[in-house]
Amino acid sequence: MSQSLEVQEKKELVSKGETTVPARYYVPSTDIYETDDALKLVMEVPGVERKDVEIRLEDDVLRVEARIDTSKYEGMEPLYTEYNIGHFARAFTLSHQIDQQQIGAALSEGVLTVTLKKVHRARPRRIEIH
C-alpha cells in the first residue's frame, strides 16, 4: 500500500442518550466484515485498555463502550493540540441472528476486534438452480 495516510477527524457521538458523565464521547472508526459463519467488527479505540471495554448484545443491538484512562494525562499541560480525547461508544443494530454464547473480543494496539458467530440458520445456503 503506497497511498499516503490522511488525518480522519474524530467524530463526536451525538445521541449518547444514557451517559451520566458530562464529558464528550467519540465514535470509533469501524470496519465490519462478514464471513460464512461470523460477523467481525474492527474498531479503533486508541488509548483504551482491555479492562475498560464493555460489550453488550441486547435485542439485536450491539453496544460497545470503551473508556480511556485520563489519569495518564495528570500533570501534563497542553501547549498545542490537533485532536481531542474522550471515551468511545457506538451501537449497531444487527440484522443477523447471533449466537449470544459465542461473542469473542480481542484488543491489540488500540484496535478492538469483536467476532460474532452467526446461529446456524442465519448462515448462507447455496440456492440450487434447476
Add this chain to the structure above:
Amino acid sequence: MAILFGDPFDALSQFQQTLDQLRASDWLQAGPSGGGGYPPLNVFRKGDDVVIVTEVPGVHKDDLRIEAKANTIRIAGSKNVGQDGNASVHRRERRGGQFDRALTLPIEIDAERIKAECRDGILALYLPRAEKDKPRNIAIT
C-alpha cells in the same frame, strides 16, 4: 494553567475544553511545521520537558520509524488495515497507508535522551529539554 484532577467526573470534560481551546494554537508558528499531517498530535509540557502524544491505532511498533535531529522530530511509518481474503465488507471506515511527518519544536531538546513509548495505539515521545535551554535563576547580588 495547571490541569487539576480534583473531581474525577468533571475532570475529563474540563480537559476536553482545554484541549479545544489550544486547537492549532500558534505554538508551532515560529518554525516551519504546521498542522494537518498524519498522525494528529498533541503537545504537552510536563515539568521542564515536552511530551508529544499521537493516536496511531493499528500501527505496529515495527512499522514506526522515529528520528530526531536537533529540534526536529520525524515520525514515519505505515498502517495496514488488511482484511481476511474470504470476507465481504459491510462497512469500511478505517484507513491505511503511509505517513511521514516532521515537526520542528520551538525549544531545544536533548536528542540523546528522547524516549518513545507505543502502547494501546498511542505513541508518546518524551522529549527532555536541553540543559542549556532551561530557564536559570538569576541571583541578585
